[in-house]
Amino acid sequence: MTELVWFRNDLRLADNAALTAACARSKPVKACFLVTPGQWQEHDWSSARVQFVLEHANVLARQLAKLGITLSFLYADTFAESLDKLEAFCKQHQIAGLHFNEEYGINERRRDKQAHDRLSALGIRVAKYRDQTVAPVGQILTQQNEPYSVFTPFSRRWRSWIEETQPTLYPAPSSMGPEVEAEQTDTLPAPFKDAPNPLVANGEDAAHQQLDNFLEERAKGYKDNRDFPAVDGTSQLSPYLANGVLSGRQCLIAARQSGISGDGIETWINEIAWRDFYVNILYHYPRVSVHRAFKPETEALVWNEPGEHFEAWKEGRTGIPIVDAAMRQLKTTGWMHNRLRMITAMFLTKNLFIDWRLGEAWFMQNLVDGFLASNNGGWQWSASTGTDAAPYFRVFNPVTQSERFDPTGEFIRQWVPELAKLDNKRIHEPSKGGVIPKGYPRPIVDLKESRKEAIARFQALKD
């Protein structure tokens, strides 16, 4: 009788609850990965992400093969069809027990429930593991046993849970049998083409090297440097985390074991907490995964028609240099610096007053690290429709942000070469006091007026 590990958003050998449990149970162990392009497209997966995931699945297949575990690729279009494939696979290989780590999007939960019901009916044990976050999802609750809707108290509770529990890593499995030949999936399925060049190196080993390198080189200065897009101040681990090549738990434990102390590392650990926080929000408030606002009253907002403004935003020709630089970075590399995600999201929702859902989808369609919980959480935060939202009257001024976080215009110059010759002052707002370089647009919206209008629309919600 065979145990089967179903890999999904957890493409790693080390610190993987489902894999460890399956290998501890009995031999032999098999593994599978379901290739579902239609579902990925429906979920706005980017080409960059699909490429990243499939390449990492191939790396995983080779690692597992060395341990005597075959990872089989099962092809189906949607989640619904994939369950037929999974069921057939289980019958064909006489699977006794299925193991997987939970995912928390609403379609994923529905799929997992159906998988559980169908396979249980065949007499197969179905074991699921709550492994996506450092503290198991649903563990961190207020004193009234309610989910937190504000980050700071959540993070305090989260930190004390870690102190009390001292989480440890699941060991990577040892050999389960003689080496087998690794199956490999071929290149990008049909809807996903023209992925940008990979931003980060392939494989679990590369992920750990990058984590170690971050801790050695940049963690201490993280708090001071992380907001400057021209500075290499962040960990850039998000593609690995979003797709489970690394776990948040591995990051946390590596940070603690590094012996580094101080504001830098603690600020970074807070980012791991943000990730857990938003996964919990997705879990406790399923409405956010069907494009509904966390704050229901904000559903009454009437957003502008997207039109030409939305096109200009997507393509990086809004006439606001920091916004355009950021949007071009996203489209070209599949990644955007976090400070810029806030600036561009705030600009779309508060200055252009375009529905946050459109921005959320565009980010997903382009990001290599697109992760429903964090992307939705971040967008709703920016749009003031979400948890712990910035008060609606607090609207970033993108020019001010640009002056503060890209003071020499280095980042703008990199992505908006039309403006490269402007001096450090003018580059943030070329329309002010001088001739705009040829080929660069005037601002498509008046920042001051649009800010006032947005605040008024939010104010009107309360009346």
Place this chain on the structure above:
DNA sequence: GTTCGATTGAG
């Protein structure tokens, strides 16, 4: 029940 601290700023 009420106060109080805190909240990835801007004008």
Place this chain on the structure above:
DNA sequence: TCAATCGAA
């Protein structure tokens, strides 16, 4: 200053 809101005390 502006100013909303949650959670803890």
